[in-house]
Amino acid sequence: MSDCFIRNMQPEEYGLLKDFLYEAIFRPQGAPAPPYEIVNHPALRLYHEEFGSEKQDLALCAECRAEVVGAIWCRCMNGYGHVADDIPELAMAVKVPFRGRGIGKRLLQKLLDELKGRGCREVSLSVQKINFACELYRKAGFHTVRETEEEYIMVYRF
16 A cells, blocks of 8 residues: 555554554454453563563554554564564554555565564564465465464564
8 A cells, every 4th residue: 555654663652552462363254353351361461561661672563644554563572473582573463444455564574674684583473374364474484483283383584
């Protein structure tokens, strides 16, 4: 979308990460949405709580017509896609009405460029096997390093 641009998320916008984390929770078509409070579960709070307090924390967003419609962020944490303590894990979401327009691809590429510029050697993620985003990650150069019955743990090496 030409009317959308990718930029660094400002510290005063970090509160939006909670909402984008909720958007990032994969739901198969027709499945009911979990309650919003799930983002406060200890395993999910890692992704947003006190974001910006660590040197490695990095967040970008997609803005369309003065609205933040997508976000990608990473930090070193022991999350679902953890592979090593010094490897950041990313999370990403685009609001439903804006999906399928290349925004996620642009967010991902910009984050990878930023991480490479910072001298990062790898970044990881966790994705549900039935999530259409698996193909996006594979095309970007991520490869599976571990899997569970439902998820792939993927890594991008710079």
